[in-house]
Amino acid sequence: MTDLVLDQAVTFAAQSASLLTFDSFVLSVAAKIVFALGLFFVVPLVGGYLEHKVMGRMQNRRGPVEAGPFGSLQLVADGIKFIQKEDVIPRAADKWVFAAAPGVALVPGMLIFLVIPLGPGVFALDLELGLFYALAISSISVLGILMGGWASANKFSLIGGLRAGGQLIAYELPLILAAITVAVQAGTLSLVGIVEAQSMFMLPGTDINVWYVFPQIVGFAIFFIAAMAELSRPPFDMPIADSELVFGYMTEYTGIKFAMFLLTEYGGMIIMSALMVVLYLGGWQLLPGVPLPGCDGAGGLFDCGWLGTLAGVGITIGKIMALVFVMVWLRVAYPRLREDQLQRMAWIVMVPLALLNLAVVTVAKVVF
Amino acid sequence: MATTSPPGVGLLKGLGVTIKHLFKQPATQMYPKQRPDLPPRTRGVIALMDENCTVCMLCSRECPDWCIYIDSHKETVPPAKEGGRARTRNVLDRFAIDFSLCMYCGICVEVCPFDALWWSPEFEYAEYDMGKLLHEKDKLREWMDTVPAPPMLEEGAVAPAEVTDAIAKKEKELEAEAEKQREASAAAEAPKGKAADSGGGAPKKADVEVKGAGEIDQETFDKLIAEGKSERIARSKAKAAWVRKEKERLRAEQEAAGGDEDGDDAAPKPQAAKVEVEAGQIDQETYDKLIEEGKSERMARAKAKAAYVRKERARLTAEQDGAGSDGSADEPEAAAAEPAAEDAAADDAAADDEGADEAGDDEPAPKQKVADVHVEGTGEIDQETFDKLIAEGKSERIARSKAKAAWVRKEKQRLIDEGGDA
Numbered sequence: 001m002t003d004l005v006l007d008q009a010v011t012f013a014a015q016s017a018s019l020l021t022f023d024s025f026v027l028s029v030a031a032k033i034v035f036a037l038g039l040f041f042v043v044p045l046v047g048g049y050l051e052h053k054v055m056g057r058m059q060n061r062r063g064p065v066e067a068g069p070f071g072s073l074q075l076v077a078d079g080i081k082f083i084q085k086e087d088v089i090p091r092a093a094d095k096w097v098f099a100a101a102p103g104v105a106l107v108p109g110m111l112i113f114l115v116i117p118l119g120p121g122v123f124a125l126d127l128e129l130g131l132f133y134a135l136a137i138s139s140i141s142v143l144g145i146l147m148g149g150w151a152s153a154n155k156f157s158l159i160g161g162l163r164a165g166g167q168l169i170a171y172e173l174p175l176i177l178a179a180i181t182v183a184v185q186a187g188t189l190s191l192v193g194i195v196e197a198q199s200m201f202m203l204p205g206t207d208i209n210v211w212y213v214f215p216q217i218v219g220f221a222i223f224f225i226a227a228m229a230e231l232s233r234p235p236f237d238m239p240i241a242d243s244e245l246v247f248g249y250m251t252e253y254t255g256i257k258f259a260m261f262l263l264t265e266y267g268g269m270i271i272m273s274a275l276m277v278v279l280y281l282g283g284w285q286l287l288p289g290v291p292l293p294g295c296d297g298a299g300g301l302f303d304c305g306w307l308g309t310l311a312g313v314g315i316t317i318g319k320i321m322a323l324v325f326v327m328v329w330l331r332v333a334y335p336r337l338r339e340d341q342l343q344r345m346a347w348i349v350m351v352p353l354a355l356l357n358l359a360v361v362t363v364a365k366v367v368f
Numbered sequence: 369m370a371t372t373s374p375p376g377v378g379l380l381k382g383l384g385v386t387i388k389h390l391f392k393q394p395a396t397q398m399y400p401k402q403r404p405d406l407p408p409r410t411r412g413v414i415a416l417m418d419e420n421c422t423v424c425m426l427c428s429r430e431c432p433d434w435c436i437y438i439d440s441h442k443e444t445v446p447p448a449k450e451g452g453r454a455r456t457r458n459v460l461d462r463f464a465i466d467f468s469l470c471m472y473c474g475i476c477v478e479v480c481p482f483d484a485l486w487w488s489p490e491f492e493y494a495e496y497d498m499g500k501l502l503h504e505k506d507k508l509r510e511w512m513d514t515v516p517a518p519p520m521l522e523e524g525a526v527a528p529a530e531v532t533d534a535i536a537k538k539e540k541e542l543e544a545e546a547e548k549q550r551e552a553s554a555a556a557e558a559p560k561g562k563a564a565d566s567g568g569g570a571p572k573k574a575d576v577e578v579k580g581a582g583e584i585d586q587e588t589f590d591k592l593i594a595e596g597k598s599e600r601i602a603r604s605k606a607k608a609a610w611v612r613k614e615k616e617r618l619r620a621e622q623e624a625a626g627g628d629e630d631g632d633d634a635a636p637k638p639q640a641a642k643v644e645v646e647a648g649q650i651d652q653e654t655y656d657k658l659i660e661e662g663k664s665e666r667m668a669r670a671k672a673k674a675a676y677v678r679k680e681r682a683r684l685t686a687e688q689d690g691a692g693s694d695g696s697a698d699e700p701e702a703a704a705a706e707p708a709a710e711d712a713a714a715d716d717a718a719a720d721d722e723g724a725d726e727a728g729d730d731e732p733a734p735k736q737k738v739a740d741v742h743v744e745g746t747g748e749i750d751q752e753t754f755d756k757l758i759a760e761g762k763s764e765r766i767a768r769s770k771a772k773a774a775w776v777r778k779e780k781q782r783l784i785d786e787g788g789d790a
Contacts (some may be wrong), residue, residue, distance in 0.1 A: 333385070
């Protein structure tokens, strides 16, 4: 059994090696787990702090100011508070499903961090099927939300959960169609491969290197909107809708379980932003056609020294935070849509546009 | 939905609005760290000037919440003159406002006819125990130290009744004086056998007054303006001063012409009532004695105050006698933290010759008195007093304002001492 798993891992692993792979199998696994978990528990906190601060300033407030320097430890303080709180399970709730739901929502977020490349060699695993894996896993979170909504034995939770399920029907198809288009253009499903392909992509007939966001601006917009819908972020926060559904599927959750749902949301923002950075914004490339310092591999993105590696990670995180900023900006600016408006927009506008985008990119790929 | 802009522009506009606010200064007030910038007349807490309270019960009756509790007893005041009638007076025993009931309508402050209730901008008196929101007399008196001085009169506003009354009174006095003088001069002229033509003789004071109704004494006017009086008051006082000077001049002319001199007019003896003493001070000795005798603090304070005024008057009168000239009656200045002083000044204004006398006094004032001294630097505090009050557990605000007042007092004393040495 172990051999089979190992074989498969070897089969699906792509050409580029992770910096976290050591001679010892156990050490490698431990390093990768620490890497993914560390990312999952730290970067979302940074994103959450950014959201608090940006949202505050946009609303003429200051945001958190007390906990830590400039309030930067507010989310840590919140986490400690959540842990201290009583863990209440409603009497009518389906106890086991209710308890498992936050975990089901949370774990896929951790798993996606395994394949997301942050810099040259800075990733746990470079799967051949990386993009497929990421999209497949990320949809599992909705199952956790549905479970929580159903098991809470609360009408608001139930409606929230069902809305989350309904929303899935709206955003999943455009999201996948937009992602497929990138895979078509790159010719690979490996996330590292897509970054590499972007650094090699020249505008037809010239030697100007551009990222995929330029030929696929429509696809990028569709992916962005669909990602916001998947994360239940405003203006697509109908499953939570605190003005009508109390707090949607999270209504009955308290303490650490509630914190897990929140962490899922912040982690989801980071994951989706990271996927967009990898698919459309050139990964750890600073500017199109600009190699990192000390890197002499393909496209100036690989075989870097420690300086180039650190710079690459910094650039990726910076791009992720920029996208998180845009998400917060949209959240502050726009009111919540209705569920049917999202469905209408997804099926009448986004799906046809995504199909058109796919067709055009495919034809162009064959022609040029 | 007739819209002229292409679709999507509204969405971008929304983004523009939010991004603009990102770079604006937040509206947040960092309250516990920074005190809020409150308007000066903020209604924070109600302060009691218990010396002014006559137990008329108006506030208590008008209070919509019935949150003002007043107890008092009657005291018999012995007759002021021999054979007079003894009078009764209400003495305040308890005055409490229950701020857990108060709705801060301010009707009590409005309705108080004796300016015993004031609004203070202090607001940090929340308690964990509701009962502690019942502020008794002592606490309400402490809030009094945080009441800001009343606002200046508007330019062109009608002068306060006390001031106009005082001016009118002085004018009447002068008229009476002129009448007396006329009679005296007539009496002096008669023996000389001249045709006493009182109508067409030397100009009389009453005539002068009529002639020069519009003129003002520029010197007095400038001085009063410099002291921060409103233009209106300065003008009317300066007018009175001019009239007085003119009369003085004419009288001197008459005297020079060989008329009989009226000795009483030339150097009027200062009377005790004429000497102005800064109110608000107390005679510590008397105060301590009374407290020892078991009197209430209020009683002791009031009596000590009276004792202080008496002593001070005696002292000043003696000084004036020594100097042989009429000391200028002073205008009590309004100490920022002590509206009490102003209040008392207003009460005394009727008996006080005030600016009129002051303005007429041309020679430099020979002696300085406490209220005469102007102290610069309103922001300074007396550290010693401040530390003491803090140690006694007073709030910082109260300690600061009292220390400020203490500093002003000390500074004045210092200046007087210096002047005495010189």
